[in-house]
Amino acid sequence: MTNDRVSQVAADAQASAAPREKKVSLGWIRSASVVAGVALLFIVFSVLTSSFYAPSNLLDILLQSSINAMIAVGMTLVVMARGIDLSVGSVVGLTSMITASLLPQNFLLGIVAGIVLGVLCGLINGILIAKLKLPDFIVTLGMLSIYRGAALIFTDGKPIYGIDATFRAIFAGDVGGIPTPVILALAIALLAFLVVRYTAFGEQIIAVGGNEEAARLAGINIDRVKICVYAISGLLATFAGFVLIGRIGAAEPIGGAGFELQAIGAAVIGGASLFGGEGNPLGALVGALTLGAMQNGLTLLNVPSFWQLVATGVVVIVAVFADQVTRKRR
């Protein structure tokens, strides 16, 4: 990935005269500032607290970031196709409630039902956006409310306690000391990266996000591409929900509230452009880790969680601003 970046920049620089280099260097500043920001975060927290740098805490950060990382990978694909999915947090809540309620009756049914429902939620989003040409922001904002409402209606607002032990071992256990959520998140991001880089679907996502009309006139089925990315986003939100209830040992209808902002933040920090056509699922991992490390460090510093919300919001807006500044210049 780094190699490719380098050759891309070299090619760009050769292909063009002086003014183009300005833009390339802006892109470099952007990537470099993410790396520098993460490094600074680690240094500051390591200096200010004794426990931040401890291996057990670093592992904790990985674990805490993995839920957001999974959602952020889906969000990255959606954003690359120039969409947005605000409903992911509610999908987490709804699917985890359904799975939690079915697990005691039939283990497999519980998992399959959750997955099917998650994909279905994404399909509904995608169909409304692609076929009815409704604005993605409004559709997924409406669905944020509808899916959350459905989760609350399902048990009249009550949580479901007692998650199956096998289920917890799969989605929130560990293999050789490495938590399964971390392995899962890594596998998902890697798979998504390969899809983006080496498949027709991946290129079609970039084409639809980069220039929808050109993609359509090249004969690409843009509706299908859009519907697919929302379905994937729903699926990955479901997995995140599995990890969430696995870790807590209970499912709450309000589970996953606010996850959309975290996921959008991680995607953008990781290099996804809200203007579409650019993004990297592996970058989403870095983004999720950045936000996770920040929240972890602030907790260690005894900063109240309310302030952490403020900090997260600031970081996300700054990341989007940086994206705008580096991409809009022509």
Add this chain to the structure above:
Amino acid sequence: MQIPNAETPSKPLLQLRGIAKAFAGVQALKGVDFDLRAGEVHALMGENGAGKSTLMKILFGVQPPDSGTIELDGVGEVAIDDPRHALALGIGLVSQEPSLVPQLDVAQNIFLGQTEALGVVPRSQFQARAREILKPLAPRLPVTARVGSLGMAERQVVEIARTLARGGKIIGFDEPTSSLTPAERDGLFALIRQLKSSGKGIIYISHRIPEVYAISDRVTVLRDGRVVASRATQEVSADELINMIAGRRLAEELQHSAKPVVRAGGTEALRLEGISAAGKLHDINLTLRTGEIFGLAGLVGSGRTELARCIFGADRKDAGSVYVNGKPLDLRQPADAKAAGIALIPEDRRKQALVPNMDVERNFGLANFQQYSPSGFLRLKQRRQDIERYIEEMAIRPRRAGVRIRNLSGGNQQKVVIARWLQSGARIFLFDEPTRGIDVGAKFEIHELMRRLAKDGCALLVISSELPEILALCDRVGVMRGGRLVQTIDDCSDLTEDLLMKYASGEVTRS
């Protein structure tokens, strides 16, 4: 630069010095000087891509120059931030596509953006002011008419009025006659003369030589981002002007454009029967044969692009059938047309054909996923080999497949788009303004390529607003007007630009 014209005052209204601007690595302007006096019409000419529109964009604040100065009479040196600032400085532009709000009425458009300054002035009051401004220009134009309901000529008047309402002294016209009928054009010229006599400075951009002689006092020619010459119009002959605009390349182009022998009609490739689309196309019947280049001429807005998009399934048609190789096909979306072997090379490359962030190879592959990834995974090596072959054969520069396409010149971008469709195996090509914004050299290469396609037995439909292009390329020509195919000319040997123009504007209906 001293013009022996007693009427022109010595101090120019506007003085541009050393204007330079580069885009995407291409130096569009290389130190251009340009001046404009009160009471003169100064024509600006040059090929597409010579830098005319870039110069205008800089003057009207759409883009800042990289270097150079703009000096206004009575103001001094200025840095123009945006079009609104330009208007405030008394510089207005009548562009090819008017920048008016169709939902608002004439008076509202004239004072758009000034309303805060007017405060809570009652509507009747600024309607009265609008009437006053319009009186000498177009006394019969109602100020309460919605701009959306007006014709092109009337919209131009509103744009002029908008500039005058702000005390404007400098008005630029960018190809103002491209969508006007001859009668409307005469009206516009009368208007320009009137503006001139009231002491305004007019910049007139056009590539139509007769118009420049009819209206301008001075002419400046740009080529490759430099001023070739700036002379009094009457002192320059038309031949000189052509040479200045095209440079020595024109000779080559003319030499090579010797029309191929009319090929004995091939078999039917594409047949259109009764194609209609509400308000845009009316009962189009047309047959395209293999091995021929069929030109579609007409004014902007006559329905040519709409027809191509309808055939390609990009826009919906309301009635009619499309036959490909004699078989009726239901083409509902571009993917269907692609499967039937039809290619569309659209008029606006940047907006309709390219994904600017993707490299050359990926842009090439956009219409060829079936070929390169039957299993879902891309055969990258195969694709790389293919694009490299096209890069060699079509002389695409730079020679690397990994360069982002937005860094290529217009001509090279267009070659990549054509390569994309060649690879898709298309046999019917719909070219919409194939050489717009492309320099003369690449234009010639693309013309050669199109002729070769026809020779290989493909069928080509070519839409062009450049009549010489139509005359040089096409075996048969159709003329569209108001959404109808009003004329089909099977024998182009006696066809002239003038005659085509008359068909297109409706002055002549029978040959």
